Amino acid sequence: MSDTESQTTLEDVSFSKILEILEVAAEESIANKDYLSYSTVLDIYLGQPSRYSYPEREEILAKLLSILDENHVLTYEIGWDLPHLIIPYIDSDYDFEGSIRASPCVYKIMKLFETLALHGNPKELLLKGCELLSTLKLSDSESVTSDQYLQEKFFNIKLYCIMELLTPCMSNIKSFYPSRFLSMIFTAFINMLNQNPPPTTTLANFQIKRAYSLARNYSPPLPTPELVKEASSQGIDLDKVNVEENAIIRKLLTSFITCTVEIVFKDHIEGYSLDLVSYFQESKRDQLQKYFDFRVTNESMDRAFLLSQSFDIDPEERFVDFVKESHKIFKSVDYTKDDEDSPSTKLFEYVLVDYQKNIYTSLINAEKKIADSQYGSLILYTHFITKYHNIKEIEFTFEDAIALTLRLTIPGMIQSSFNNRGVHDVSVFWCWVAINASSASELEEEIATKIPPVLLKLFIQALLFIVISSPTNGNFRYLIMSLLTRVLSLSPENITYDFLTDSLENCPYDNVRVALGGVLRELMTKDRENISDNELAAKLSSVKLSTEEKVGDEKKVGKESSDAKVAPPLPRRKYITLTKTRADQILDITSKTHSQTFKFSPTSANVDISKLSTLSACLNLLVVIKSNTSVDQEKLTSILESVLRSIEKVKTLEKDDADKVNAVDILSIAVERIKSK
Amino acid sequence: MSKFYELAPLNNKGEPFPFSELKGKVVVIVNVASKCGFTPQYKELEALNKQYEGKDVQILGFPCNQFGGQEPGSSEEIASFCQLNFGVTFPVLQKIEVNGDNADPVYKYLKSQKSGLLGLTRIKWNFEKFLIDKKGNVIERYSSVTSPAKLSTKIDELLKQ
Numbered sequence: 001m002s003d004t005e006s007q008t009t010l011e012d013v014s015f016s017k018i019l020e021i022l023e024v025a026a027e028e029s030i031a032n033k034d035y036l037s038y039s040t041v042l043d044i045y046l047g048q049p050s051r052y053s054y055p056e057r058e059e060i061l062a063k064l065l066s067i068l069d070e071n072h073v074l075t076y077e078i079g080w081d082l083p084h085l086i087i088p089y090i091d092s093d094y095d096f097e098g099s100i101r102a103s104p105c106v107y108k109i110m111k112l113f114e115t116l117a118l119h120g121n122p123k124e125l126l127l128k129g130c131e132l133l134s135t136l137k138l139s140d141s142e143s144v145t146s147d148q149y150l151q152e153k154f155f156n157i158k159l160y161c162i163m164e165l166l167t168p169c170m171s172n173i174k175s176f177y178p179s180r181f182l183s184m185i186f187t188a189f190i191n192m193l194n195q196n197p198p199p200t201t202t203l204a205n206f207q208i209k210r211a212y213s214l215a216r217n218y219s220p221p222l223p224t225p226e227l228v229k230e231a232s233s234q235g236i237d238l239d240k241v242n243v244e245e246n247a248i249i250r251k252l253l254t255s256f257i258t259c260t261v262e263i264v265f266k267d268h269i270e271g272y273s274l275d276l277v278s279y280f281q282e283s284k285r286d287q288l289q290k291y292f293d294f295r296v297t298n299e300s301m302d303r304a305f306l307l308s309q310s311f312d313i314d315p316e317e318r319f320v321d322f323v324k325e326s327h328k329i330f331k332s333v334d335y336t337k338d339d340e341d342s343p344s345t346k347l348f349e350y351v352l353v354d355y356q357k358n359i360y361t362s363l364i365n366a367e368k369k370i371a372d373s374q375y376g377s378l379i380l381y382t383h384f385i386t387k388y389h390n391i392k393e394i395e396f397t398f399e400d401a402i403a404l405t406l407r408l409t410i411p412g413m414i415q416s417s418f419n420n421r422g423v424h425d426v427s428v429f430w431c432w433v434a435i436n437a438s439s440a441s442e443l444e445e446e447i448a449t450k451i452p453p454v455l456l457k458l459f460i461q462a463l464l465f466i467v468i469s470s471p472t473n474g475n476f477r478y479l480i481m482s483l484l485t486r487v488l489s490l491s492p493e494n495i496t497y498d499f500l501t502d503s504l505e506n507c508p509y510d511n512v513r514v515a516l517g518g519v520l521r522e523l524m525t526k527d528r529e530n531i532s533d534n535e536l537a538a539k540l541s542s543v544k545l546s547t548e549e550k551v552g553d554e555k556k557v558g559k560e561s562s563d564a565k566v567a568p569p570l571p572r573r574k575y576i577t578l579t580k581t582r583a584d585q586i587l588d589i590t591s592k593t594h595s596q597t598f599k600f601s602p603t604s605a606n607v608d609i610s611k612l613s614t615l616s617a618c619l620n621l622l623v624v625i626k627s628n629t630s631v632d633q634e635k636l637t638s639i640l641e642s643v644l645r646s647i648e649k650v651k652t653l654e655k656d657d658a659d660k661v662n663a664v665d666i667l668s669i670a671v672e673r674i675k676s677k
Numbered sequence: 678m679s680k681f682y683e684l685a686p687l688n689n690k691g692e693p694f695p696f697s698e699l700k701g702k703v704v705v706i707v708n709v710a711s712k713c714g715f716t717p718q719y720k721e722l723e724a725l726n727k728q729y730e731g732k733d734v735q736i737l738g739f740p741c742n743q744f745g746g747q748e749p750g751s752s753e754e755i756a757s758f759c760q761l762n763f764g765v766t767f768p769v770l771q772k773i774e775v776n777g778d779n780a781d782p783v784y785k786y787l788k789s790q791k792s793g794l795l796g797l798t799r800i801k802w803n804f805e806k807f808l809i810d811k812k813g814n815v816i817e818r819y820s821s822v823t824s825p826a827k828l829s830t831k832i833d834e835l836l837k838q
Contacts (some may be wrong), residue, residue: 214801219794221821246795253795299746306743309776310801314779 011602017055018045018140019063023667026067026074035077042078050143052493054104057089061108065115072119073219080128083165086112087132087158091144096153106157122172126181129166130188136162138196138203148199151247155196156206163210171221176231176241179248183363183370186256189214190362193263201298204264208300211260216307217254220245251370254311255363258376261304261361265379265422269476271296272386273428277388277479280436292475301383308380313372315381322374323396328405329354335452342452348410354410354417375408377424382426391433391462398446401427402459402607403433408610409462412469425464431463431483456491460499463487464516468509485519489528489575497576503590504617507542517617523575525624583630590618593641598646605646605653619643619670626674640671647671679813686739686783687771689752694737694770696783701811702733703826703835706787708775709738710748710803711758718804719763721825725832726767733811734832738769739783743776744803775800790815810835 013021022045029038046064049057064082068075092104101107116125141154166188170181189211223231223238229239274294308315329350331347335343356366358374365371367491385391407425412419435443447456463484470476488496500520576582597611601648622639647664654660685695693695707722719738726736729826740755742748750758752771759807773781776799780788787807788798808817817831 219822243796250795250797303745306745306776309743310797310799312798 015052015059019060021045022063023067023351024377024567027070028072030071035074037200038074039078039081042085049089049091054092057105057329058108061086061112062091063107065112068112068115068119073114075119076121079116080124082112082116083125083129083132083162087136087161088140090157090161091141091154093144094150096150097265100153100157103157110160110164110269113161117165117168117172117590120169122169123181126166126169126173126184129162129169130184133159133162133166133185133188134191134195135191136196138199151281152200152203156203159192159206159210159343161510163214167214167217170660171219172360174221174224174227176223176227176236176238176544178246179245179252182218182249182252185214186252186363189256189262190259193260194362197267198264199267200269201268204268205298205300207264208260208304211257212300212303212307216310216358217256218253220249220250230567248370250311251372252363254308254313254372255370256363257304257308257311258313258373258380259361259363261301261376261379262373262420262422265375265425266420269425269470269473270301270379270383270424271385271476273432274475275386275389276389276429276432277482280432294475294476296383296386298383301380302387305380305384308377313377313380315377315384317376318374319381322378322407323400325358326407327400329407330403330455335454343452347454347458348414349386351410352414354407359411359656360418364454375420378408378426379422382429391436395431396433396437398431398434398438398443399450401431402451402455404430405462406455406458409465410458413462413465421469424469427462428476428480430467431487435483435486440490447490448492453492453495457495459501460484460487460491460495464503464507464512467487467512467515481515481519485522488519489523491509493576497582499575501582501585501589502578505592510613514613517614517621520576521617521621521624524621526580527572531537538572578625578628578630580630581627581630582630584635586618586621586625587632587635587639590615591642592621594639594643594646598650600646600649600653605650606658607650607654607663609663612663614669615643616670619667619674623670623673636674640674643667643671678715680786681809681813681815684783684786686773686781688703689756689769689771691752691771694768696813699809700813701734701737702827702833703811704807704809705734705736705825705832706783706807707736707738707804707825708741708784708808709755710741710744710802711750711755712747713744713803715746715802715804715821717763718825719759722767723763723765725825725829728829729832732836734836736767738765738767739775739781740769740772741775741800741803742772743774743800747803748772768792777813787815787818791818793818794820807837809838 021041023036025041029035029041030171042064052060054118068079071288077287086109089105089109094103096103136155138151138157139154141151141160144154145151165473166185170178170185173181175181193207196203198207224241228238230236231241256557271294274292277298278292278294279438294469299487330347331344332350333343337343358365358368361373362370363370382469386392406422408423438446451459465481467477467480467484468481488499500523503516504513504520507516593611593615597608597615599606599608624637626636647668651661682697682700685693685697688694705722705725707718709719710716714799721736722736726734738759740748740750740752755772756769758770773784775781775784776829784800788800791807792798793801793805804821806817806819806823806825806828807815808819808828810816816835817828819828
């Protein structure tokens with residue numbers, strides 16, 4: 001019989017007949033002990049929920065429930081076949097305006113799962129339930145709705161139901177080795193997480209909550225008298241087995257909770273760094289002057305942290321160890337050698353090897369051992385520190401921040417699947433902790449004396465990479481750009497300048513290029529304030545030259561300095577000094593960008609909008625440096641004329657394309673500003 | 678002498694409660710919380726307290742807010758809650774932390790002496806119980822799900838020693 005014929009035959013059966021068939025077939029299969037046939041009947045009649053109206057679905061599930069409740073033998077024999085048949089009935093046209101219980105079929109499915117848990121074969125149900133969990137997808141509800149919110153709701157209900165089935169099944173399995181079943185559930189859950197990166201905080205929290213409940217409520221089943229007897233007859237030392245099992249279960253629990261956190265945060269920024277900087281601003285500005293006001297409140301993570309503590313994880317110790325290990329990696333490179341195996345190549349190699357060997361885990365690590373997620377532990381610790389803002393007690397240097405950030409970021413720079421946005425947030429958080437812990441002059445000194453330039457450059461690139469990896473989170477991007485600007489302002493001038501001009505010329509991301517052009521403009525125009533020179537100048541000016549007082553003892557120095565001879569103040573200088581070479585380079589970049597922006601044919605003008613914004617950034621840079629004696633005025637005039645000619649051509653050739661005309665008109669304003677005296 | 682007797686946590690008024698005064702007594706120590714699913718165990722603990730009234734048994738509660746934030750109140754509020762809702766007459770001492778760096782020395786000591794479920798050291802949830810014999814040795818550790826009434830067999834055994 002062909003599929004089409006089969007389908008036609010099924011559709012011809014009335015709904016009342018189907019209910020009757022389910023009942024009669026159950027009786028027959030029990031009488032004949034032919035349970036497999038009943039499984040087939042269920043596959044045929046339950047396998048396609050869309051065939052029924054929602055009231056019919058309720059009715060057919062109610063019928064199944066009554067059959068299973070009345071026939072526990074049947075439930076035991078064929079229960080394993082039901083979860084994957086029933087779960088799709090959760091999808092419906094429900095809008096969740098009312099309670100979850102009011103969602104079609106949900107209550108019946110929960111009752112069915114309860115019956116399965118009570119009377120089904122726990123081992124078989126666990127196997128099939130894990131299979132179902134592993135393959136559960138958010139997109140499974142696409143057939144009923146395209147609304148992401150509703151898809152999430154259906155997904156959550158399915159996840160809840162499956163977990164409610166798996167947990168009691170696991171407890172009902174009598175075994176010497178309960179860890180085997182626990183690891184099955186954990187693996188299935190981790191697979192589910194990997195397949196469903198949470199697009200929203202709500203889903204992220206739901207997933208953490210489910211993991212939390214599973215791990216917190218787990219208690220290995222006590223050995224039954226039958227098991228004890230069996231162990232004795234088989235010569236198994238049950239005490240020894242229990243000790244070994246407990247050790248495995250402990251590892252599984254800690255690995256599970258930390259891996260869950262890592263995976264949930266893979267594409268999710270909780271905002272720990274935003275919270276921290278909001279907190280710093282609180283003490284420095286009043287509420288109205290804050291750039292943003294953000295507070296992390298995540299009860300699921302609070303609980304996950306406490307649970308990790310209950311599992312004997314010491315997140316602080318792990319954090320300290322992680323930083324120590326990071327230093328070891330970066331200190332193993334000889335930065336003075338620059339042969340064909342350059343220090344940065346070696347660093348990338350070492351960090352990647354470390355990632356694969358020590359960091360990558362999905363319950364099981366590269367060495368096939370149960371391992372905790374280091375990323376998960378770091379996120380949990382950062383969550384804890386954020387909650388109480390107890391950063392004052394932590395000693396964390398800028399050098400630590402660099403080591404931590406590079407170790408957390410480089411793997412993702414090499415392979416995008418190694419990226420974890422949660423640890424990007426963690427990196428930025430700890431960078432701000434380090435920056436806030438020291439004065440500008442201390443930081444400058446630390447950078448100059450302790451950080452090899454190769455490492456500093458990589459660190460700056462890593463920060464840029466974090467910016468690029470977060471295209472949608474405005475506040476977070478702003479925060480990293482602020483951090484990047486701060487780091488650039490503290491770094492040696494040539495490194496800062498080279499990085500900015502190189503990015504302006506070669507960075508493939510337009511909006512980042514433009515933003516970096518703005519940073520270059522700021523650093524070329526602003527005087528160094530409140531950092532080393534001025535602080536040093538202030539200290540020097542107040543030193544009583546004839547005494548033996550320490551320079552750092554400011555209070556004493558201040559009091560006695562009134563009649564002291566003072567050193568002359570140091571002249572103010574910019575963060576980046578404009579030299580002739582630099583001015584020429586900026587003009588060259590502008591000229592090159594101009595040629596890349598416009599392409600003309602006799603009848604049309606092609607404007608590369610992505611380059612247009614960079615050209616605009618270059619012109620805005622020229623606005624502020626135009627009067628500097630280092631700028632070749634002839635070259636500048638020539639570039640401006642070329643730009644103006646291009647603008648006019650576009651206006652003529654593309655006069656009907658308002659977008660193009662408006663876009664190039666913006667350039668005119670910048671050109672006019674440069675030309676004005 | 679057991680180090681247990683060197684401990685002196687604070688009572689709910691902030692005054693020392695020296696464990697040296699517990700010498701010769703069987704002691705039950707519980708981390709409690711007012712808004713937990715296990716909170717009704719207060720009633721069973723009080724029943725246990727009444728059961729051993731006049732005998733060398735001391736029950737002590739330590740409020741702790743580390744599990745689900747289920748003990749948010751002040752010491753006065755906690756004491757009043759216990760008295761009003763469960764008629765608690767055994768001492769409920771000052772709120773402490775039981776896990777982490779700031780864990781109270783009492784709990785640091787108890788945990789070091791007896792591991793819990795699966796051999797884990799740290800406290801898993803509210804209403805875990807420690808049983809200490811008359812010489813200050815930590816004898817047993819019970820999980821939150823163990824009903825306080827189930828401790829009586831062991832308490833009787835320890836009282837006979």
